[in-house]
Amino acid sequence: MADSKPEAKKEGRPKARLPRGFRDRGAAEIAAERAVIETVRKVYEGYGFEPLETPAFEYTDALGKFLPDLDRPNEGVFSLKDDDGDWLSLRYDLTAPLARHVAANFQHLTKPFRRYQTGPVWRNEKPGPGRFREFLQFDADTVGSASPSADAELLMMLSDALEALGLARGDYVIKLNNRKLLDGVLEAAGIALDDRARRGTVLRAIDKLDRLGIEGVIALLGEGRKDESGDFTKGAGLSPDQAQRILSFVAPDAKDEEAHLNQIGILVGQSAVGAAGLNELEQIVKLLMACGYGPDRIVFDTGVVRGLDYYTGAVFEAQLTFPVQNEAGETVIFGSVAGGGRYDDLVARFTGQAVPATGVSIGVSRLISALASRGAKPQALQPLVVVTVMDKADAANAFQTVAELRAAGLRAEAYVGTQKFGDQMKYADRRGAAIAVIEGGDERAKGEVTLKDLALGAELAKSVESRAAWTANRQAQVSVPRAQLVSQIKKLLGRS
Amino acid sequence: MADSKPEAKKEGRPKARLPRGFRDRGAAEIAAERAVIETVRKVYEGYGFEPLETPAFEYTDALGKFLPDLDRPNEGVFSLKDDDGDWLSLRYDLTAPLARHVAANFQHLTKPFRRYQTGPVWRNEKPGPGRFREFLQFDADTVGSASPSADAELLMMLSDALEALGLARGDYVIKLNNRKLLDGVLEAAGIALDDRARRGTVLRAIDKLDRLGIEGVIALLGEGRKDESGDFTKGAGLSPDQAQRILSFVAPDAKDEEAHLNQIGILVGQSAVGAAGLNELEQIVKLLMACGYGPDRIVFDTGVVRGLDYYTGAVFEAQLTFPVQNEAGETVIFGSVAGGGRYDDLVARFTGQAVPATGVSIGVSRLISALASRGAKPQALQPLVVVTVMDKADAANAFQTVAELRAAGLRAEAYVGTQKFGDQMKYADRRGAAIAVIEGGDERAKGEVTLKDLALGAELAKSVESRAAWTANRQAQVSVPRAQLVSQIKKLLGRS
Numbered sequence: 001m002a003d004s005k006p007e008a009k010k011e012g013r014p015k016a017r018l019p020r021g022f023r024d025r026g027a028a029e030i031a032a033e034r035a036v037i038e039t040v041r042k043v044y045e046g047y048g049f050e051p052l053e054t055p056a057f058e059y060t061d062a063l064g065k066f067l068p069d070l071d072r073p074n075e076g077v078f079s080l081k082d083d084d085g086d087w088l089s090l091r092y093d094l095t096a097p098l099a100r101h102v103a104a105n106f107q108h109l110t111k112p113f114r115r116y117q118t119g120p121v122w123r124n125e126k127p128g129p130g131r132f133r134e135f136l137q138f139d140a141d142t143v144g145s146a147s148p149s150a151d152a153e154l155l156m157m158l159s160d161a162l163e164a165l166g167l168a169r170g171d172y173v174i175k176l177n178n179r180k181l182l183d184g185v186l187e188a189a190g191i192a193l194d195d196r197a198r199r200g201t202v203l204r205a206i207d208k209l210d211r212l213g214i215e216g217v218i219a220l221l222g223e224g225r226k227d228e229s230g231d232f233t234k235g236a237g238l239s240p241d242q243a244q245r246i247l248s249f250v251a252p253d254a255k256d257e258e259a260h261l262n263q264i265g266i267l268v269g270q271s272a273v274g275a276a277g278l279n280e281l282e283q284i285v286k287l288l289m290a291c292g293y294g295p296d297r298i299v300f301d302t303g304v305v306r307g308l309d310y311y312t313g314a315v316f317e318a319q320l321t322f323p324v325q326n327e328a329g330e331t332v333i334f335g336s337v338a339g340g341g342r343y344d345d346l347v348a349r350f351t352g353q354a355v356p357a358t359g360v361s362i363g364v365s366r367l368i369s370a371l372a373s374r375g376a377k378p379q380a381l382q383p384l385v386v387v388t389v390m391d392k393a394d395a396a397n398a399f400q401t402v403a404e405l406r407a408a409g410l411r412a413e414a415y416v417g418t419q420k421f422g423d424q425m426k427y428a429d430r431r432g433a434a435i436a437v438i439e440g441g442d443e444r445a446k447g448e449v450t451l452k453d454l455a456l457g458a459e460l461a462k463s464v465e466s467r468a469a470w471t472a473n474r475q476a477q478v479s480v481p482r483a484q485l486v487s488q489i490k491k492l493l494g495r496s
Numbered sequence: 497m498a499d500s501k502p503e504a505k506k507e508g509r510p511k512a513r514l515p516r517g518f519r520d521r522g523a524a525e526i527a528a529e530r531a532v533i534e535t536v537r538k539v540y541e542g543y544g545f546e547p548l549e550t551p552a553f554e555y556t557d558a559l560g561k562f563l564p565d566l567d568r569p570n571e572g573v574f575s576l577k578d579d580d581g582d583w584l585s586l587r588y589d590l591t592a593p594l595a596r597h598v599a600a601n602f603q604h605l606t607k608p609f610r611r612y613q614t615g616p617v618w619r620n621e622k623p624g625p626g627r628f629r630e631f632l633q634f635d636a637d638t639v640g641s642a643s644p645s646a647d648a649e650l651l652m653m654l655s656d657a658l659e660a661l662g663l664a665r666g667d668y669v670i671k672l673n674n675r676k677l678l679d680g681v682l683e684a685a686g687i688a689l690d691d692r693a694r695r696g697t698v699l700r701a702i703d704k705l706d707r708l709g710i711e712g713v714i715a716l717l718g719e720g721r722k723d724e725s726g727d728f729t730k731g732a733g734l735s736p737d738q739a740q741r742i743l744s745f746v747a748p749d750a751k752d753e754e755a756h757l758n759q760i761g762i763l764v765g766q767s768a769v770g771a772a773g774l775n776e777l778e779q780i781v782k783l784l785m786a787c788g789y790g791p792d793r794i795v796f797d798t799g800v801v802r803g804l805d806y807y808t809g810a811v812f813e814a815q816l817t818f819p820v821q822n823e824a825g826e827t828v829i830f831g832s833v834a835g836g837g838r839y840d841d842l843v844a845r846f847t848g849q850a851v852p853a854t855g856v857s858i859g860v861s862r863l864i865s866a867l868a869s870r871g872a873k874p875q876a877l878q879p880l881v882v883v884t885v886m887d888k889a890d891a892a893n894a895f896q897t898v899a900e901l902r903a904a905g906l907r908a909e910a911y912v913g914t915q916k917f918g919d920q921m922k923y924a925d926r927r928g929a930a931i932a933v934i935e936g937g938d939e940r941a942k943g944e945v946t947l948k949d950l951a952l953g954a955e956l957a958k959s960v961e962s963r964a965a966w967t968a969n970r971q972a973q974v975s976v977p978r979a980q981l982v983s984q985i986k987k988l989l990g991r992s
Contacts, residue, residue, distance in 0.1 A: 014557040016599030016846040019584050022551035024597055030547040046902050048880055048909030048927075051526040055518035055630050056552070056586075056616065061510040078584075080576040083620075088515050088574075090552075101520055103512030110926040112913040120552065124579075134551050142912060149891045150912040156895070290892030291899060350512040384544055395645045396786030399652070403787060406542045413544030416638060416646040417608040430606040431544075 021127025022134055027381065032368050033136065036165060037118055040138050040362065043161040044116045047153065049140050052115040054097035056122075060087035062100045064349055078124045090122040094139040095346065095359060102143050102357075103350035111144030118364070130326075132365070141359030143347070148283035151314040151342060154360045155288060158318055158338055159297045161362070165371065167320070172337075175301035176316045178281045179341070182206075182305060184274015185249045185267045189242045193273070200309045201236040206250050207307040210335075214251060218243055249302050257300075264302070280313055306341055313342030314358065324373040334370045338362040383434035383493050385412040388424045390440035397444075401437060401485070408486045410493075429454060435492055437485070449485055452477045453492055517623025518630055523877065528864050529632065532661060533614055536634050536858065539657040540612045543649065545636050548611040550593035552618075556583035558596045560845055574620045586618040590635040591842065591855060598639050598853075599846035607640030614860070628861070637855030639843070644779035647810040647838060650856045651784060654814055654834055655793045657858070661867065663816070668833075671797035672812045674777045675837070678702075678801060680770015681745045681763045685738045689769070696805045697732040702746050703803040706831075710747060714739055745798050753796075760798070776809055802837055809838030810854065820869035830866045834858040879930035879989050881908040884920045886936035893940075897933060897981070904982045906989075925950060931985055935978075945981055948973045949988055 018024065025033075041051075060079050079089040091097050094117045102109065118138040127133055140157065142150040155174060162172050183193055186202065193199060205220035212220070219225035221243035224235035238246070249267050254260035268274030281300065288298055298316075306315045318338040323331045340360035347355035385405055387398045398414035405412035415424045428436040438450040457476035480488040514520065521529075537547075556575050575585040587593050590613045598605065614634040623629055636653065638646040651670060658668050679689055682698065689695060701716035708716070715721035717739035720731035734742070745763050750756035764770030777796065784794055794812075802811045814834040819827045836856035843851035881901055883894045894910035901908035911920045924932040934946040953972035976984040 013846060013848060014555070014560060016558065016596050017555065018551065018596075018600070019553050019555055019578065019582070020580070022553055024551070024601075025549040027546040027548070030549055045877060046907050047898075048882070048907060050523040050877065052523075053521040053526055055514065055520070056618070057515050057518055057630070059510070059513065059515055062512065064510055078576060080574060082515065084516070086515070100512050100514075104514070110923060112911075112923075114909070114912075122552065134553070145913040147891075147912055147914050149885070149895075149910065152891075152895070153910065153912050156899075287892050287895060291895045350509060352509060381541060381546065386544070389645070395643075395648075396783050399645075399648070399783060399787045402543075403652075411542050411544060413610070414645065414649065415608075416610075416643055416649050417641040418643045427606060427608075 021125075021132050023132060029368070031381065032372065033364060036364055036368055036371070037138065039164050040161045041116070041118070043157060043164050044140050047114075047157050049114045049116045049157075052098070052101065052117050053119065054091070054094070054101055054117065056090050056120075057088045058091055058097055058100060060089040062350075063089050063092065063096045076124055078122050092123050093121050094119065094137050094361065095141070095343070098139070098141055098143070098359075099346040099349065099357075102355065103347050106347075106351065106355075109144070112150060113143045114141070115143075116140040130369075136364040138362040138364050139359060141357060143357040144355060145358075146344070146356035148280050148314075149287060150356075151280075151358050152284045152287035152291075154340065154358060155284070155298055155316060156291060156293050158316075158340075158360050158362075159293055162318060162338075165367070167371075169296050171322055171374075172297075172318055172320050174298045174316055174318045175304040176281070176284070176298055176314065177300070177302055177304045178277040178314050179305070179311045180273050180277025180280065180313055181264060181268065181302065182246075182249065182277075184269075184271035184277055185245060185264075187271040187273060188267060188269035189238075189245045191238065191242060196309070198236050201234075202238070202246065203305055203309065204307050205236060206246070206303075206305045209250060209303060214247065217250075218247065221246060250305070252302060260302075277313070284314060306339055310343045310346055311341040312344045315339075315341035316360075318362075320370050322374065324370065334366075334373070336363075337367045337370055382411040384431060385410055385435045385437060385489060386424075386428040386431060386433040387412060387414045387437040387439070388421060388428070389415045390421060390438075394440070397439065401439065405486065405489065408490070410486075410489065425452075429458070435489055437489075439482075443479065444482075446479075447482050448479045449482045450477060450479045451488060451492060515629075517621075517628050519628060525864070527877065528868065529860060532860055532864055532867070533634065535660050536657045537612070537614070539653060539660050540636050543610075543653050545610045545612045545653075548594070548597065548613050549615065550587070550590070550597055550613065552586050552616075553584045554587055554593055554596060556585040558846075559585050559588070559592045572620055574618050588619050589617050590615065590633050590857065591637070591839070594635070594637055594639070594855075595842040595845065595853075598851065599843050602843075602847065602851075605640070608646060609639045610637070611639075612636040626865075632860040634858040634860050635855060637853060639853040640851060641854075642840070642852035644776050644810075645783060646852075647776075647854050648780045648783035648787075650836065650854060651780070651794055651812060652787060652789050654812075654836075654856050654858075655789055658814060658834075661863070663867075665792050667818055667870075668793075668814055668816050670794045670812055670814045671800040672777070672780070672794055672810065673796070673798055673800045674773040674810050675801070675807045676769050676773025676776065676809055677760060677764065677798065678742075678745065678773075680765070680767035680773055681741060681760075683767040683769060684763060684765035685734075685741045687734065687738060692805070694732050697730075698734070698742065699801055699805065700803050701732060702742070702799075702801045705746060705799060710743065713746075714743065717742060746801070748798060756798075773809070780810060802835055806839045806842055807837040808840045811835075811837035812856075814858075816866050818870070820866065830862075830869070832859075833863045833866055878907040880927060881906055881931045881933060881985060882920075882924040882927060882929040883908060883910045883933040883935070884917060884924070885911045886917060886934075890936070893935065897935065901982065901985065904986070906982075906985065921948075925954070931988055933981070933985075939975070940978075942975075943978050944975045945978045946973060946975045947984060947988060 063077065077089040077092050079087055082088050102113065116139065118136065120134050121137050122134050125133060140154065159174060187193055202221060205217050209217050216225060220233060220235045221238045222235050224233055226232045245267055249264065252260050252263055254263050304315060304317045306317065316339060317336050319336050320334040324334045326332050338360060342358040344354055344356045346357060387401045389395050389398045402412040402414045415427065425436060433454055436452040436454055438452065443449055453476045559573065573585040573588050575583055578584050598609065612635060614632065616630050617633050618630050621629060636650060651672065655670060683689055698717060701713050705713050712721060716729060716731045717734045718731050720729055722728045741763055745760065748756050748759055750759050800811060800813045802813065812835060813832050815832050816830040820830045822828045834856060838854040840850055840852045842853060883897045885891050885894045898908040898910045911923065921932060929950055932948040932950055934948065939945055949972045
């Protein structure tokens with residue numbers, strides 16, 4: 001309406017912009033994501049896992065202190081105060097909501113409770129290139145079983161999912177470790193395990209081995225470290241001997257597997273928790289080997305500890321092994337796309353009763369980038385047919401035509417804009433349509449319809465002088481009897 | 497670990513509860529939702545619409561004042577302050593983010609720009625029974641075309657989608673109206689159209705016709721209305737004659753279509769906007785009729801105005817016509833499951849330049865409830881096979897067995913808990929498994945495996961005296977050669 005101009009004053013207009021760290025996604029990326037989700041979903045459902053969905057919001061106290069980064073306990077999440085004064089937060093992962101769900105419904109759940117969940121999570125962190133504040137995770141967890149079977153199952157399932165996504169054996173490796181081993185090393189080195197803060201500092205120091213190297217980690221295990229910007233990170237305050245024992249565990253210099261296990265045995269010493277870790281690891285590996293999931297897929301690697309504080313047993317991480325180009329055009333190893341482990345204390349936060357649990361989380365957005373960098377073709381939409389409208393009176397005719405094409409299983413649209421024919425052809429081109437259908441008065445009088453092969457037209461126009469483009473254009477065009485519309489289009493699309 | 501007890505003090509424990517107005521959803525509902533989304537998606541993609549995803553957050557000023565309820569302009573959305581002082585809000589619909597996307601990318605978009613989007617939206621409203629603060633919408637919009645073709649296309653597409661979802665002709669009706677007609681009536685009645693506040697009050701009064709009846713609407717068009725609780729809602733302040741003209745439009749007493757159109761002609765009088773509305777309506781109906789979308793699917797109904805302020809032309813609403821049981825067990829007509837219309841001013845908020853647009857939104861959660869109340873069977877997961885584990889040493893064997901079953905296309909899980917055999921059978925029952933596979937030492941020695949048909953077992957146990965249950969149990973069990981495992985299971989599942 002001419003007289004409705006909301007906020008007509010220019011200074012009153014909001015800017016059309018995305019909040020920092022968020023983005024819009026188009027058809028190609030959505031299709032790729034859908035393909036990944038469907039593939040993983042089928043694998044997980046094949047294993048008997050069933051879907052659960054929790055809401056975006058949880059009470060802030062229910063998310064508790066299991067934040068991704070304990071260094072900044074009050075950051076990391078998006079929070080707001082509800083009308084009734086309670087604080088709500090958007091979930092930052094899918095594990096904390098699962099713990100809340102299990103605690104709230106414990107009596108009614110069939111244990112072991114095995115569910116998968118996929119959906120966005122939100123992190124209130126500083127955005128950067130390729131670092132977003134909203135991204136998709138795909139989790140599977142088994143709650144209520146302390147058996148190493150449950151861990152082994154997740155490892156096999158993750159391996160199956162990665163291969164179902166098109167990753168070949170050798171394109172990825174799942175590295176397996178056990179937190180109890182590290183705890184055993186700490187205990188044997190005389191570091192108190194109930195000093196949770198120090199233990200957390202040690203974990204996060206080790207987790208930075210890839211990035212900071214041995215020198216950096218030694219500094220973080222000791223007094224602390226000053227980074228390039230001059231910021232100082234306080235260390236765990238271990239003695240050089242203690243730090244060395246931990247490093248010997250995390251970055252072993254053993255020549256072979258046997259020497260490695262011997263070395264661990266020495267580092268763990270008489271620690272009961274260390275022995276328990278070795279036993280769990282052995283049982284998991286035994287199951288994996290029996291099912292053919294050998295070191296070409298899953299390997300024991302003490303370098304993987306996972307940064308999160310809440311793991312209590314097996315920890316693992318799936319890494320891609322092939323080089324990719326990063327945003328800066330540098331060739332890098334892509335690294336981790338999934339990870340997980342056993343966390344036996346998460347439900348106890350609510351109930352006081354320990355409930356054994358183990359889980360795996362796939363970073364879907366990261367995985368899609370990785371698959372794309374491999375040149376994996378995202379599942380494309382079907383080829384599109386655009387039916388042009390020669391004059392207004394033709395609109396009904398065009399709609400009838402597309403209905404006929406759709407009934408034959410084709411993707412087809414009638415032009416619904418108000419531009420002239422030439423612009424409609426440009427529209428069809430820009431839409432990436434495969435074929436344009438032209439059915440004006442002349443064609444209709446002859447009982448014909450004209451089909452233009454847009455892909456061929458573009459190809460021909462490229463290969464000839466521009467003055468010959470018109471002829472090329474003609475070559476890509478064919479008039480066929482109206483009754484053969486569907487069959488001729490299918491023929492052009494190579495689907496007859 | 498025995499020594500890790502986070503927040504061991506009882507008073508420090510958070511409650512395991514969902515925030516008000518949010519909920520968890522299980523496998524059946526997720527499967528139903530997935531089926532609806534896939535069906536609608538296929539129809540929309542068949543029409544050439546392509547997916548777009550915008551993030552959960554927008555800048556609050558970008559969402560602007562197009563809130564669902566103008567009576568409470570500062571409520572309705574979840575908002576929080578970003579680190580840099582800017583306010584962010586969670587999207588409350590998918591239209592406002594689309595307007596932002598179009599305004600930000602206008603030059604690069606191929607017009608008409610036709611996209612669909614599905615995802616959760618959040619409303620910070622008082623929750624109630626069946627009223628949630630997070631729910632799913634499925635939108636399709638055409639931006640950049642003022643042609644009635646664009647509106648007609650959405651109406652046909654919505655009709656196709658509802659029928660693809662299993663609604664029969666007659667189970668639903670799409671009611672079509674045009675805001676310009678109402679504006680014509682207002683103008684002819686001497687009510688200034690640029691008095692947006694009053695126009696909005698009139699719209700919302702009319703929108704309550706179903707709920708409040710004619711008397712209630714007359715009160716809201718006049719001085720105002722006191723509801724049952726004693727709360728007074730201020731009215732639009734129209735004269736009795738003005739109110740009567742509007743009511744004659746909204747709730748006509750004409751005997752037939754012709755008389756109705758005559759009546760509208762009189763009410764609209766010399767209003768230019770009213771004449772434009774009649775012309776648009778006529779063109780849309782003409783296209784619909786030419787394509788066979790007659791009054792058995794789409795009807796003209798002046799009673800539909802839609803409460804939202806931003807519509808500028810065609811408005812429509814899909815209603816289900818069959819009775820359902822509500823939460824209180826009363827039989828009611830389900831009502832609206834989708835709606836939309838033309839909104840030519842939404843992008844102008846950002847750019848100052850009017851961009852014609854029209855869209856449709858399906859309330860997926862409401863639609864699923866409606867389909868469920870019709871007894872529509874949600875797409876179930878495949879039948880499940882549970883392989884029991886007689887003793888720990890069997891776990892590897894059970895994993896090999898399920899791998900074999902999955903390779904044959906079955907959904908199968910090995911028991912990963914730590915309970916004994918009897919509890920494993922209870923687990924299989926509670927999981928709703930179709931078949932349990934038992935392969936203990938005895939069976940293995942004979943080269944056999946035992947299959948228990950759990951559905952048959954439950955059936956037999958029901959039909960006989962409990963003392964005969966043991967025999968019944970035996971009948972539902974069969975031992976077969978191990979080599980026939982897959983074929984026998986497929987036979988039991990009726991899939992051989």
